[in-house]
Amino acid sequence: MTKNEKERTISVQQAIEARHSIRKYKQEPIDKQELIKIFEQVRLSPSAWNLQPWRFHVVTQTGLKAKLEEAAYGQKQVTSAPAVVVVASDMEDVLANLEETVHPGLPAERKEEEVANLAGFFNGMSVEDRAQWGLTQTNIAFGFLMLAVQGYGYSSVPMLGFDQDKVRELLNLPEHVKFAGILPIGKADGEGHPHHRLQLDRIVSFH
Numbered sequence: 001m002t003k004n005e006k007e008r009t010i011s012v013q014q015a016i017e018a019r020h021s022i023r024k025y026k027q028e029p030i031d032k033q034e035l036i037k038i039f040e041q042v043r044l045s046p047s048a049w050n051l052q053p054w055r056f057h058v059v060t061q062t063g064l065k066a067k068l069e070e071a072a073y074g075q076k077q078v079t080s081a082p083a084v085v086v087v088a089s090d091m092e093d094v095l096a097n098l099e100e101t102v103h104p105g106l107p108a109e110r111k112e113e114e115v116a117n118l119a120g121f122f123n124g125m126s127v128e129d130r131a132q133w134g135l136t137q138t139n140i141a142f143g144f145l146m147l148a149v150q151g152y153g154y155s156s157v158p159m160l161g162f163d164q165d166k167v168r169e170l171l172n173l174p175e176h177v178k179f180a181g182i183l184p185i186g187k188a189d190g191e192g193h194p195h196h197r198l199q200l201d202r203i204v205s206f207h
Contacts, residue, residue, distance in 0.1 A: 015150040020192025022155035023077040028187055029060070030083050034152065041148040045141040049118060050101045053094045053134035054141040054180070057086040057171050064170065071166035072182065077157055081184030086167060087142050089178045091134035095122055127176050135178040142180040155188040 010018070035058060045054070059065055060083050068086075069078035078084055094101070098115045106114065122130050142158070149156045159182040168177060 009151050009153070012147065012151070015147045019146060019150045020155070020195070021157040022186075022188040022190070022192050023075075023080070023157055023184075024189045025077070025081045025155070025184070025186030026189045028082060030154070030186065035083060038145070038148045038152055038154075041151070042141055042145045045144040047137050047140070050103070051091075051094050051118075051134070051137065052101060052141075053089045053091050054138040055088045055090050055093070055177075056145075057088060057173075059084045059086065067170050068162075068167065068182070071170060072159060072162040075159065075161065077159070077184045078182070080189075081156075081186040083185050085145065085183040085185065086171060087138060087145065087180040087183060088173065089131065089134040089138035089180060090174075090176070091122070091130045092127070092174070092176050094134065095119065095130075131176055131178050135180060138178070138180045142183070145183060149183070149185050153187075154185050155192075156183050156185045158183055 039056060042056070043052070045052075047053070059068060062079075065079050065081075065084055068084060069075060072078050095118075098118050099111065101118075102111045102114045122133075125133070146156055146158065162179075162182055164179055167173075167179065167182075168175070
């Protein structure tokens, strides 16, 4: 990270405290290199067995965003934002390429053992069950994505209200793919609502 980037980015605490759901964005495009920097951070998200089932589909084309808005029941933040990220999970792609996830520092024999163990475990599950497992991992990356976006000075709003079949069709994704959500991102044009969260004693217990 360059000196200018360090000056422009904010701390994790600042990103968490500053993040609000924003539904209207300034009509300013996001440079592709900026998006790449964000995803360089997001790809470091933790993942069980290092399987990394998350797949990010970044939509910036005006026509495709309009179709995504329609699939999202007309929610205007989709077309207001300069970029929209569809966060998906694809465990079948993971299983077809397990060798990619094994640490390169392992001896060849150990790598083969790891691939065989993982294949045996997940092939013993139904496609639906392992898809749901992958989705739990992808949700972690979704959270990291929101923080990375905020850390680089952009705003976002997580969305779960959309027709998943229509989004699959628009992005030409296979049936087994699961969605963690859609994330419009851009420079905020206005402020979000103040945080209203439960008190700690409602959500945290010490044992």
